[in-house]
Structures are given as structure tokens and as C-alpha cells.
Amino acid sequence: MADTKLQTGLTEAEVLTARNVHGWNELPAVKQTGPLRVLLRQFTSFLVLILIIAAAVALALGERIDALTIGLVVLLNAGLGFVQEWKAETALGALREMLSPQALVLRAGREQVIAARDIVPGDILILTPGTKIAADASVLRAADLSVDESVLTGESVPVAKNAESSLAVFAGTSVTAGRAEAQVTQTGGATEFGKIAHLTGSVGTKTTNLQNKLGHLARQLGIAALLVAGGVAGLGIWLGRDLTEMVMTGLSLAVAMVPEGLPAVVTITLALGATAMVRQNALARRLQAVETLGAASVICTDKTGTLTENKMTATKVWTLERRYEVTGTGYDPAGHIAFDGTRIRAADDPVLAVLLKTGLYCSHAHLNHDG
Secondary structure (H helix, E strand, O other): OHHHHHHHOEOHHHHHHHHHHHOOOOOOOOOOOOHHHHHHHOOOOHHHHHHHHHHHHHHHOOOHHHHHHHHHHHHHHHHHHHHHHHHHHHHHHHHHHHOOOEEEEEEOOEEEEEEHHHOOOOOEEEEOOOOEOOOEEEEEEEEEEEEEOHHHHOOOOOEEOOOOOOOEEOOOOEEEEEEEEEEEEEOHHHOHHHHHHHHHHOOOOOOOHHHHHHHHHHHHHHHHHHHHHHHHHHHHHHOOOOHHHHHHHHHHHHHHHOOOHHHHHHHHHHHHHHHHHHHOOOOOOOHHHHHHHHHOOOOOOOOHHHHHOOOOOOOEEEOOOOEEEEOOOOOOOOOOEEEOOEEOOHHHOHHHHHHHHHHHHOOOOOOOOOO
């Protein structure tokens, strides 16, 4: 019976039964941030809180113009931050909806293309070059199968799947060569990729460098304002001035020390930076992240090429008699091959020509000309 299932795949009834037990093949949904929460987030800065307190004090003192000015600055700051961050949230949501991966499976004796979220344990995946593996699976049959597992391990060199190495494939990886059939063993959050997603999601939020500095500045301003207000009020009372008058004077000085325009200036500057990044196809979810990227002075990685581009470049070629230097990087067609510092063409070197031709035939890479 088991051998028959491996030959024909699951029936629709078996798929429904498995789904009732294991659920959909998708990672646990991350709770989306609502517009109200994004708006309220704009008022959590310590400096903004000081401005709100200053506006309330100014209103209590009868300084309606000052209170209105500070209130408008706070609202402008919140509005700019909300618009920028909500645009980022909605853009990320649109990207998630666009990502609808599919998989080729064997069900009821025939191959079918289905949504990746419909896969259940026991399904037979048909793997071909370029296929994004949608679930953890055990390879049943394979012919020269190699899988790119850099998303899990960081190693950009494809891993050969055979009896001598490993016959397991994992969600999130992709097939680089060969063909295989694999039976799904784990789906959704139970996959190795899902475990990584869980660890990533469990990391708590941290304040950015800019938030720390603005918070430190706000605390300094708050303490200074209180000291000045207390000192002036105390001095006036000591000199015999009216208590109410001196308290109001001290509070007025405290309000005057608060830099109303600072939060708006910071928000506008970050918004301009985020807009510039969007033009370069980089989306910043939080405005403070723009400053964090700018504050980074050292990035320590073990494989910068793997981390940033997920590709490796040949820089030297050896034959039995010669060693060649290769220039150029990645997919950029610019570059040349040199021997002893002199550029050389394959047409002038029969051994090099055969070597390059062999490499061409043993690769699935291709070059598209644009314009």
C-alpha cells in the first residue's frame, strides 16, 4: 500500500485528512500593525511627551498661542511619521499578497501545480531545476540533484543530494540541478525554515541609536527646565515676590526651553531619507531605521558575497600548463581572462577554449541582453 502511494501520491480525501491534522503549509501569521497603533506610536517619544506636557502647561497659563503652536508641531510630527510608516506597512502587505508560491506535486496518479500552502505531509513533490522547495521532504528518487541551501546555512555552493551525503531537502531552498521526487515530511512552522522564522519573530524590539540620543537629550532638557523653573520660582519667592506669579513665571520659562521644532525637523529629515531609499528600491519600515543604517560604521560577516548577493565568482582558472587570471564580478559581463598579465582570447588558446566550452555546457546559467 505504501509503495502504491509513493507511485501515485495522495488522494483528495487523504489530503483533506492530513490538512485537518497538520493545517496549512504556511508560517504562523504575524499580527499586522493597525493604523491606530502606528499613529499612537508617533507619540511615544520622550521628547514628544515633553512637548505635550509643555502645551498643557502653556494652555493652563493662558498662553493659547504658545499652546496652539506646540500642538500643531506635535500633530505635524505625528502626521509625517504616520504617513511614512503606514505607507511602508501597506507596501509590505501588498508584497506579501503578491508572493503566492506554487509547487508541482503528484496526486492521484497525475502531476498537478498547486499553491504551496495546500501541501500536506505525505505529498510527493516533483523537483526540477529552479524549483523553490515548499516543505521539508525526504528524497525518494533523484538524478544528479543539487540544492542551494544558502538561505539556511549561508553556503552558496550547491549541496549534492545522494546516498553519500543527505537525502533530505528543506523548505525555502531551491533546486539548482537535476530532477527528483520527494515525499513531504514537515510543513509550515514545523519545517527548519519555520523554526528559524520563529526564532527571528521572538526577538524583542530595541530602540535605535537615534531614539537613544533623542531620549537622552529630552531627559537633559526636562531636568534643565525643571531646575530653571524651580530656581527662578524659588529666587522670586525668596525676594518676596508673589507665589503664584513666580510659579507661573517658572513654568513659562520651562515651556520656553522646550525645542518645539526639533521633533518635526528630525521626522522630516528621516522622511526625506526614506523617500530617497524608496527611489533606490529599498523600503524602510520604521523611520528610525534610516538613521540606524547611516550610523553603521562596521559590518562583520563571514561571507560578504553570500550575504549580499548569494553568488560566487571565479577569479582564477588552472590547466595543466597555465594559470589564468579572471576579472569581473558576478553577473556583470565586463571583464577578461589574462595569462602573465596579457589578455587572451579563447580562440587563441585551444585548451582554454575547450575548458570554457565544457563549463558552458555544464551550467544552467544564461545571460539576457537588455537594449
